[in-house]
Structures are given as structure tokens and as C-alpha cells.
Amino acid sequence: MDIELERWKAAGKYFDYLGFNIFYRTEGSGPTLQYVGLGAAMGQADRPVHRGRARHARHGILRQARRLRLLGA
């Protein structure tokens, strides 16, 4: 597995949903932000991800809103 993806995964936990393992991550503190959807892990790429724009998704959105308790599953 990609080393950065492995690192991202290692920071998560598993929840037993009726016998199935659900991967989730929590981060930060404060009011809870629940992210529901796709792409949370992809936003973690630590290199430029865009071809035509000098922008780095260095810390995806879930890592930027540090004053919220972030939850993604």
C-alpha cells in the first residue's frame, strides 16, 4: 500500500456494525463535523494533485477545520 495511505489508515479505527468492520477517523475537538461521502482519504495526498493549478491538497479539508471534532466513516 502507498506509504502515505498506510499512515492515514493507521490513524483510523474500526467500528463493529452488525458484524462488519467500518473504518472511521476522528480528529480534533469541539462541535462534531460529520463528513458523509467520498474522497476523504484522497484529499490527504501530500503532493500536488492538480495538473494545471499550483495548489497542494497537503492537508485535506478534514484536517484543516481543527476547531471542530472531525468524524468520517
Place this chain on the structure above:
Amino acid sequence: MLGMGFSDKPVAYGYSVHDHADMHEALLVHLGVKSAHILAHDIGDSVGQELLARSVFSQQAYGALRIESITWLNGGLFNEAYTPRLLQKVLSRTPMGDFLSPLQGSGLSRRMIEPTINELFGPDTKPSRRMLDLFHEILEYNDGKRVTHKVGRFVNDRYAHRNRWVRAMRQTDVPMRLIDGPADPNSGRHMAQRYLEVIPDPDVVMLDDNIGHWPQIEAPDAVLENFLAHVDRVTANG
């Protein structure tokens, strides 16, 4: 979510929006979370709509989550305005998904899927090779190739539950904001236009014209700024 990312991906399973909503409710109960701001994208929009409907109509399966606010990102909020790519329709709405499933993860499959992924991004924010490789790695984790098309069939739930979900969006007191990447061919500017037509007192933020289906990846700073502004206003008024 079940069938995605690093979670289990059972093959003999009826993936549905309702089940994803059950799981999210159960996880929140497990963590002792009684209220939350929701940020939803793509399939998450449908799950968020179901969570909202359960809240509005007091039909939660687990707990009694209080939704403080909802921020929608690009997704098929209104099925009548959703315009998926041909490959997406073939995989999720026809038996072809079952036939093509064994090919997923192969070079052929990647060559078929990647043009569709690229098309969903804006013209200036196309995914790099590394980004695509990560995408495939996550998709294929836990033998995910066997269930991708099954998970994708959640779009059928949009046909069945569209009116219930839109009714909840119209009746709710939960503050909602749509942050939309206009260049998304599936759910871009035309979806935002439908939101303006259907939702009372709509709060819509249109991102740069060149931002597509993945605003949180293509324009993370703008999404964060507009998301936090929404949360801050809700919190100040609460």
C-alpha cells in the same frame, strides 16, 4: 461506509442509502455524539438527505441525532436534474455491472474508468497520476472490485425516495447551504439551479467556474472558508 474505503466490502449484501444511514446513526451512538454538523458529498448527499428525513419525521433507527447544520457538496440532490456519465449509468442501472465486475482492477478496467473520473474534475484541476493510483488503491482495497457496482446502485434509491427527501429539505429548520462546483457535468451548475428552484430561501455558494465534482479536493480552501462561515453563522444564531 460499508463497501467503500478501508471498511468491509461484503459481496452478498444489499447496499442501500438507508443502510448507510443506519450505520452512521449507529456509529454516532457508539461514539456518544448527540449532535453534529454534516458535510456531505456525492453518495453522502443521499445519505445526508435520509438522515435529515429521519430527523424531520422522527424515524431514526439508532439514537436521536440533532443535526446542527448541513452543507451539501456536489451530488444528486434532485434526481430529475442528475446527469450521470454513460459508464456510471451502465454500471449502476443495468446488469452490465455484474458482468464487468471481474474485470475491475485490471488495466482494461482502469482505462475504461479513468476518462469518466477525469471528466468529473474541472479543466484546471484534473487528478494527477498519483491521485488516480490512490483512487484505485482505495477502491480495490478488501477486494472492493467485487462490490463497486453494487454500492453504485444506491442511485436507484434516489428514484424511490426523492420526494420524501425533498419534502424533508423543504420542511426542516436545519440550516442548509449548498457549495457547488459548477463544472461538474453530473451535478454542477444545473443542480444548483434546481436547488434554487426547489428549496425555500436557498443558500447557494457557487465556486469558481472551473471547479468540478470534487470541490473538497479541487478547491479545498474555498470549500473550507464557505463551510466554516456557514457553521459560524449557525452557531452564532443558536
